[in-house]
Amino acid sequence: MIRLLKRLMEIKPESELGFEAYEVGSDNRELMRLMKLGLVEITLRTNRHTYWRVVDKKRIERMIKLEETKIKLPKTTPLFDSIIGHNTHKEIILRAIRSSEPIHLLLMGRPATAKTLFLLELTKIDGAEYVTPYITYVGMFDLLMANPKIVLIDQIDNIKDRNVYRLLIDLCEYGYITKTTAYETVRTKVNTKVIATANSIKRIPEALLSRFLILKFKEYSDSEYTRIARKLLSNFKIKDEVKDYIIKKTLKAKDIRNAVKLARICRTKKDVDRFLDVIVLER
Numbered sequence: 001m002i003r004l005l006k007r008l009m010e011i012k013p014e015s016e017l018g019f020e021a022y023e024v025g026s027d028n029r030e031l032m033r034l035m036k037l038g039l040v041e042i043t044l045r046t047n048r049h050t051y052w053r054v055v056d057k058k059r060i061e062r063m064i065k066l067e068e069t070k071i072k073l074p075k076t077t078p079l080f081d082s083i084i085g086h087n088t089h090k091e092i093i094l095r096a097i098r099s100s101e102p103i104h105l106l107l108m109g110r111p112a113t114a115k116t117l118f119l120l121e122l123t124k125i126d127g128a129e130y131v132t133p134y135i136t137y138v139g140m141f142d143l144l145m146a147n148p149k150i151v152l153i154d155q156i157d158n159i160k161d162r163n164v165y166r167l168l169i170d171l172c173e174y175g176y177i178t179k180t181t182a183y184e185t186v187r188t189k190v191n192t193k194v195i196a197t198a199n200s201i202k203r204i205p206e207a208l209l210s211r212f213l214i215l216k217f218k219e220y221s222d223s224e225y226t227r228i229a230r231k232l233l234s235n236f237k238i239k240d241e242v243k244d245y246i247i248k249k250t251l252k253a254k255d256i257r258n259a260v261k262l263a264r265i266c267r268t269k270k271d272v273d274r275f276l277d278v279i280v281l282e283r
Contacts, residue, residue, distance in 0.1 A: 002067040004030065005060050008040070018043045018053035036139025037132065038160065039063065059134055080121050083114055084228045089215055093118065096193070096213070097125070097150070104172045104194040106156070106209070108201060109217025112255040115197040119152045122195060128152055137163035144177045147190045156196035157203045165205050168194060172211035220254050229259045236263040245269045253281040 004026050013019040021028050028050050034040045039059055044051045054060065080090050089107075096103040107115040123130050127149030131140070133156065143151065144167070159165065170176055172194060178187045194212075201209055220228065226247055233243045243263065249272055250258040258281050266272045 002064060005064045008054055008060055009057060017051040020049060020051060036136050036142060038134035038136055079124060083117050083121060084231060085224055086114060092215060102175060102193055104212050106212035106214045107197045107217060108214055110219055111199055112257055113217040113219060115217055116154055119154055119197060122150065122152055125150060133158040134160055135164060136161045137167060140164050140167055141177060141179050144171065144190050144192060145188060148192055150193045150195060153194065153196035155198065157198040157200055165208050169208045169211065222251060225251060225254050229256060232256060232260055233263050238263060238267055242266060242269060245272055249276060250281060
């Protein structure tokens with residue numbers, strides 16, 4: 001998957017119609033999977049040829065980062081080993097996963113409160129499938145037809161295909177998924193738990209929201225942020241005094257991503273001050 005995603009970032013189609021599967025070292029069936037995720041689309045199909053184009057390279061960049069992160073998370077380490085704190089959240093999630101009855105969880109809170117880190121950790125579980133808010137109704141239906149143990153949905157409040165919500169309502173309430181076409185209605189029993197993240201519940205249909213157990217993720221305290229940031233910056237080859245200065249300067253926004261981004265480009269305290277003249281930390 002990651003090889004194909006990287007190839008799609010590099011492809012420069014010779015035709016205005018786009019590219020064919022062989023040009024990215026793939027086949028149409030594999031590209032169809034990506035189409036269901038909303039990453040590519042068909043521009044022309046004939047008896048002999050199918051042409052494709054990338055819908056949005058930014059989405060593919062995010063997918064590449066996700067796949068690379070998953071690869072770096074060894075399945076041999078304990079679950080949630082990379083996450084500091086949130087002990088009560090960890091206990092609830094573990095109990096939900098181990099429960100013989102279906103329990104669906106929504107991890108809700110502001111950005112940079114470890115919600116996505118929890119989802120990435122859960123990808124260590126065999127039978128867990130991670131999806132983005134760009135997944136289509138057909139893509140989600142096909143995924144659920146494989147009866148995965150857990151579906152991990154990042155940013156469920158930003159799902160583009162609203163029909164996905166209808167599918168999830170049936171799954172969470174009845175344990176069935178249904179797809180109706182002009183020729184037939186397919187109704188299948190699945191035993192899948194849903195764990196999703198959201199920055200806000202405003203865009204999530206009430207009918208679906210009521211089927212989730214909602215876990216609130218609060219903003220880090222100053223001491224929690226400092227402790228987490230120090231752990232994340234420990235692998236950067238810059239002086240400790242620079243790391244501490246970066247943490248101090250990013251403390252107000254409390255977005256761990258800011259500390260990591262600055263650590264990647266700053267070598268001295270002067271660098272931090274100069275760059276922060278033009279970098280926006282709070283939005």
